[in-house]
Amino acid sequence: MTDHDVRVLDDSQYRSAHTLFRGTLHHTPAPDDQWEFARETYHEGRAFGAFVDGEMVGTLQSFPSALAVPGGAVVRHAAVSRVGVRADWTRRGVLSALQRTQLRAMREDGDVAATLRASETAIYGRYGYGVATRYRSLRIDRRKAAPRTRPVGRVRLVEGEAGERIARELFDALSPGRAGTISRWPGWWGLSIRRVAAEENLKIAVRSGESGDDGFVVFRVVPGEHGFTGEKPTTLIVMDLWARDAEAWADLWLFVLGVDLVDEVTSYGRPVDEPVAWLLGDRRACRVEGETDETWLRLLDLPAALSARTYRPAEPVVLGVRDVYLPENAGAYRITGDGVTRVDDTPDLILDVDVLGSAYLGDVTFTALADSRRLEVVDRAALARADALFAVSRPPWCGTYF
Template structure:
């Protein structure tokens, strides 16, 4: 018997839910100017609240999206965010109840996968989320960063309105080519490009070649002190960078590295395999910091998720899946280069749905998880067979924070 209930929030409750969420992160309520932007990100039916005697004590929401999976398919995806339980109600089953209700709503709406960004790493595994991609922070010392090459195309600055239009179009085209990327909902763009105070708005550079736009860079410059003795360097922050071709990617990075009166260039949340250092004569001018988990992935519909991606050539493997929160996913799946089918055979390797999620995009191997005792091996060669089937040619990366 619980002393709270879960309800779908309506427009009159969104701001209270957002205030509660911010309080769990120890932030004050959003001011009126900022709320004008944030309000747009709440969509009917996508935000839930936990109530005790009509008092809001917890909340969670999700943005409608899609995700690119190995092989080029794009599947319906829910981007989970703004999860919080009031501090006087934690450890009383509120979050579990919210998660159960939200996962059921994903099933009903046809979402195949869900993802989130975890503030704390020990919370979401029990709800079926597993780490499926990573990112790194890059910091370049411009005093040492002499590029080995020059900009080959044309990189121009554009105003915010035109830049947003170009960026949205290019992102929709380019992003799905990389495994792990997600579709961005309209409010994501407004919240990330338009700030309550104009001076906080980012700048946008667009790269073109042969008269066609093929990449964009969103960046901010944080002024420091020009006197290096004050140790307050002017920093250029790469906020968002996407390109149709390697040539466009290189030109946009070269542009960022060439902006005058900047002491360092910093990029957060970049792919772990992005070769920025190879653009420089002195590779040591580029430092990589804080490789961290990025995407926490939940397979909402395991048969649909496994069936959506492709597999490499190899000997089939029988994978047993356990799912406490969505028991319909529990069962044995035969995975082969020809596809996936649900079978009644005994599994050759058994794992929980959060562990399967970690393998799904190809960022970690079954053999690694077997070695660390994250799955049960029935047939000794099963992890190696699964590795061969699930292998991908490019490290998964999302590149969108929400």
């Protein structure tokens, strides 16, 4: 398959692309009332189809967004999603053709980085995506939790569109903020929250302190069974929780832990450093059920990406970067505490762009990557220097599922 078979889709083709993608996940086509929400998340020039004899056999797209990087800067970012190739056309290079076109288009359009969530870990490394953030899933036995502290502000339930409006405003003020967090695009709230709100009985609670609203939690309660038919716990699922500061954060967790007739509180997609267990009288009531890869990051415009983040004071290091799909990124970059310069020097460390993507937000050290044979070490002493330069005080986290 050649690049010529991959085309930008127009408005009239979005629904068939959506149906094709859903089919690759073994889902039926979206009914009209669901499609209305999905339609809003197609953006002109950002959806592609791969065609054979005029028939679409593969698709992918991206949402326009922004990404926070270490040091607080925000770069243009494409959130890549709805990647699928029809089952009768897989393993013939269709995805590779789509990726080649999309990577080039995103870079030329000015996106500095792209991120995605991977259905399978074997797929995206070859295209330059590396795991850059992780998240945790928690399960709290509410009856044993015995919180050690009481709320200091007020948390109120806000019904319907008013709740979504407040949550949205708060989210937009808070993210992108921490490294790894992103902005949500038009259509995200409709598709992820409003579409399922009635069906899944979603609730939004807003926290306010002395200076007004400063945090929110979106949650739902799945009723359990107690009695003759069996035992199944009633579970409160925290779906989205954002707070301006630690005071608001603690109050929101205390609120969900205080909802009556709930046996357990669960949450997935939470930051790996979130100290929920420390709020509890019995910290064993909070179990970390899993930790998994969250953001797969692709640095599209490497000079821009490397210049956007800050570095800690340390001796310089020269990184030699390989990039097969966007060869203009390939070369040597001298990183110092003051910034980045492209150089002709011999690199101290040589790595593929996906490996640099993993290290970029600071979630993994160069030493760990070298120990696991993910990069070539020319000068062993450079590992400690690179670790020091790229170090961050909080692990990066995204917190937005797409």
